[in-house]
Amino acid sequence: MSETTTHIPAEKARIGAPSIPGFTEEGEDLSPINDNDSSPLAGASTKAHSHGGGVGVPDSSRAGRLTSTNVDDFAKLTGREEDWRFTPLKRLKGLHSDDLTGAAPKIELAGNGIAKLSVVPAGDALNGVAHTPDDRVSANAWKFASETHVVTIPKNAEGANATLRITGESPAAAAQHLIVVAEENSEATVVLDHVGSAVLAQNVEFDVQANARLTVISLQAWEDDAVHASSQQALVAAGASFKHIVVSFGGDLVRVNPSARFTGERAEIELYGLYFADAGQHLEHRLFVDHAVANCKSNVLYKGALQGKDAHTVWVGDVLIQKAAVGTDSYEANRNLVLTDGARADSVPNLEIETGLIDGAGHASTTGRFDDEHLFYLMARGIDEKTARRLVVRGFLNEIVQQIGDEALQERLTDTIEEELAATEN
Amino acid sequence: MSTLEIKDLHVSIDTEQGEKEILKGVTLTIKTGETHAIMGPNGSGKSTLASTIAGHPRYNVTSGSITLDGEDVLEMSVDERAKAGLFLAMQYPVEVPGVTMTNFLRTAKTAIDGEAPKLRTWTKDVKEAMSKLKIDADFAGRNVNEGFSGGEKKRVEILQLELFKPKFAVLDETDSGLDVDALKVVSEGVNRAQDENEMGTLLITHYTRILRYIKPEFVHVFVDGRVAEQGGPELADRLEEEGYDRYLNVKA
Numbered sequence: 001m002s003e004t005t006t007h008i009p010a011e012k013a014r015i016g017a018p019s020i021p022g023f024t025e026e027g028e029d030l031s032p033i034n035d036n037d038s039s040p041l042a043g044a045s046t047k048a049h050s051h052g053g054g055v056g057v058p059d060s061s062r063a064g065r066l067t068s069t070n071v072d073d074f075a076k077l078t079g080r081e082e083d084w085r086f087t088p089l090k091r092l093k094g095l096h097s098d099d100l101t102g103a104a105p106k107i108e109l110a111g112n113g114i115a116k117l118s119v120v121p122a123g124d125a126l127n128g129v130a131h132t133p134d135d136r137v138s139a140n141a142w143k144f145a146s147e148t149h150v151v152t153i154p155k156n157a158e159g160a161n162a163t164l165r166i167t168g169e170s171p172a173a174a175a176q177h178l179i180v181v182a183e184e185n186s187e188a189t190v191v192l193d194h195v196g197s198a199v200l201a202q203n204v205e206f207d208v209q210a211n212a213r214l215t216v217i218s219l220q221a222w223e224d225d226a227v228h229a230s231s232q233q234a235l236v237a238a239g240a241s242f243k244h245i246v247v248s249f250g251g252d253l254v255r256v257n258p259s260a261r262f263t264g265e266r267a268e269i270e271l272y273g274l275y276f277a278d279a280g281q282h283l284e285h286r287l288f289v290d291h292a293v294a295n296c297k298s299n300v301l302y303k304g305a306l307q308g309k310d311a312h313t314v315w316v317g318d319v320l321i322q323k324a325a326v327g328t329d330s331y332e333a334n335r336n337l338v339l340t341d342g343a344r345a346d347s348v349p350n351l352e353i354e355t356g357l358i359d360g361a362g363h364a365s366t367t368g369r370f371d372d373e374h375l376f377y378l379m380a381r382g383i384d385e386k387t388a389r390r391l392v393v394r395g396f397l398n399e400i401v402q403q404i405g406d407e408a409l410q411e412r413l414t415d416t417i418e419e420e421l422a423a424t425e426n
Numbered sequence: 427m428s429t430l431e432i433k434d435l436h437v438s439i440d441t442e443q444g445e446k447e448i449l450k451g452v453t454l455t456i457k458t459g460e461t462h463a464i465m466g467p468n469g470s471g472k473s474t475l476a477s478t479i480a481g482h483p484r485y486n487v488t489s490g491s492i493t494l495d496g497e498d499v500l501e502m503s504v505d506e507r508a509k510a511g512l513f514l515a516m517q518y519p520v521e522v523p524g525v526t527m528t529n530f531l532r533t534a535k536t537a538i539d540g541e542a543p544k545l546r547t548w549t550k551d552v553k554e555a556m557s558k559l560k561i562d563a564d565f566a567g568r569n570v571n572e573g574f575s576g577g578e579k580k581r582v583e584i585l586q587l588e589l590f591k592p593k594f595a596v597l598d599e600t601d602s603g604l605d606v607d608a609l610k611v612v613s614e615g616v617n618r619a620q621d622e623n624e625m626g627t628l629l630i631t632h633y634t635r636i637l638r639y640i641k642p643e644f645v646h647v648f649v650d651g652r653v654a655e656q657g658g659p660e661l662a663d664r665l666e667e668e669g670y671d672r673y674l675n676v677k678a
């Protein structure tokens with residue numbers, strides 16, 4: 001196991017006001033040097049850093065990334081882009097290059113009736129409330145999505161519960177656009193349950209308004225041949241909390257990019273993820289937490305298990321603490337458990353910090369093996385090999401499963417983990 | 427009564443320099459209720475014997491036999507040996523990520539007994555055993571050995587010994603790294619298991635100090651992969667005074 005952590009303890013960051021301009025108790029305040037109002041992130045590329053996963057030249061700041069709703073603003077992909085270098089483009093089935101005119105997966109709403117589902121046309125003003133595409137596939141989905149499904153959780157609603165069952169029924173490349181609006185002071189859990197088979201580029205927006213509490217579970221339970229690229233962006237307003245849980249099991253290639261930006265203070269973002277990659281499967285998660293305002297808190301934890309030849313997972317976690325985001329408390333971690341030979345886990349945490357006046361910022365990444373010594377220990381206590389493996393994986397992933405409040409869904413995930421494990425044994 | 431019989435056991439390991447023989451013909455018979463101490467200098471093959479009995483894949487048995495009441499132990503997989511009543515208290519217990527002590531103990535107990543323990547009595551048994559070994563109650567919720575100190579790991583090994591009730595226990599340098607208080611607590615646990623279950627014990631140690639708390643009837647001195655001398659408790663006393671130099675000089 002290897003682990004890297006950076007942690008700036010609260011007491012250190014808070015010490016004293018600067019007595020010399022440009023300097024604080026911590027030393028030189030970098031902001032005057034890099035100050036450039038036209039670009040809040042100037043100089044960031046010099047500070048951007050990453051490690052783990054054999055990273056080459058660090059890209060410029062994450063916030064410097066091109067965003068546009070026009071697909072033609074994005075260059076054609078070559079696979080050498082920082083953002084795409086792990087993704088096998090050949091297996092994207094044209095999501096990045098073709099017209100996405102296939103039938104979008106069918107959407108059905110289930111739940112306790114508090115959340116409302118409506119459909120608005122592609123040109124509706126609501127589109128883009130919380131989302132601007134930041135890669136070519138997302139922009140392509142924007143172009144071709146013919147309508148937008150909108151889930152609205154009314155102001156002050158409590159205990160809203162909505163499951164969108166998203167069923168893929170066509171192998172033709174398709175686009176889809178969803179918006180979830182959590183109005184002020186509402187409380188809701190929304191499940192995006194992706195099943196069936198599809199070749200899908202998808203944009204999902206989450207407008208988390210002031211003091212709303214929104215939990216989202218995006219479950220990728222696709223059939224084996226599905227291809228799914230999903231850009232899920234959230235704006236999180238003052239006093240709100242946004243909990244986003246990605247669960248990826250199925251599909252041939254799944255790439256989910258959750259990003260969440262604070263727009264008001266005292267808000268909280270939690271991004272969790274759970275993935276289990278089998279032989280030949282590519283599961284990629286690239287997330288972004290943007291601390292654009294002061295006094296917010298974020299926590300990121302993704303855990304994955306891998307088994308089988310050419311099982312590949314990619315995790316890239318970008319956390320940006322902007323200059324204005326004093327009082328930020330942030331932590332991100334990714335943990336992988338490699339169960340067999342021939343699997344590969346790439347894990348790249350990136351933390352950019354533009355102010356020293358924060359409560360804490362840390363990151364960690366570990367990739368460990370379930371090895372012969374673990375197995376020997378458990379077997380020496382009478383536990384057979386299959387059970388030993390299950391015990392370890394179930395325990396490892398359970399930390400994320402527990403984050404899911406919904407018991408029925410928890411049970412379904414536990415069952416899925418069991419099925420995945422049973423597959424190793426055959 | 428059960429008998430664990432080791433006959434002319436030869437064991438080797440694969441090293442970068444090729445195969446290396448560690449045990450060069452070990453013969454030993456233990457009956458339930460007996461305590462045997464295996465003592466010897468570092469590198470004499472004591473721990474190899476322990477790991478070979480448990481079935482660690484690193485060790486290749488090239489000749490000889492291990493039987494439990496006539497059953498061929500070497501034919502059994504690691505978990506089958508545990509189910510047959512063999513227990514190895516490990517010198518370096520590994521940390522198992524993601525598995526809580528509670529879950530682990532129950533799973534192992536179920537595997538060894540072939541049926542799940544009665545929930546109510548089991549919980550009580552675990553609590554009592556933990557308290558006797560002075561293991562903090564919150565360890566039950568922690569992952570197996572994760573973040574435990576060396577002494578805590580050894581106590582947890584003995585906790586398992588008491589709960590799983592094996593016929594034979596091999597204690598591989600359980601005393602190493604323990605302070606006097608911990609040594610006493612751990613030794614009491616072993617003695618309890620022996621009294622209650624008529625367990626046979628193979629106590630592997632470098633030092634004589636644990637023999638103040640666990641009294642062996644038989645002492646075997648290991649030197650260079652063989653039993654160099656056998657005797658009663660008086661042999662341990664002599665080792666305490668003279669050390670192992672006598673054997674090493676003879677060899678030289």
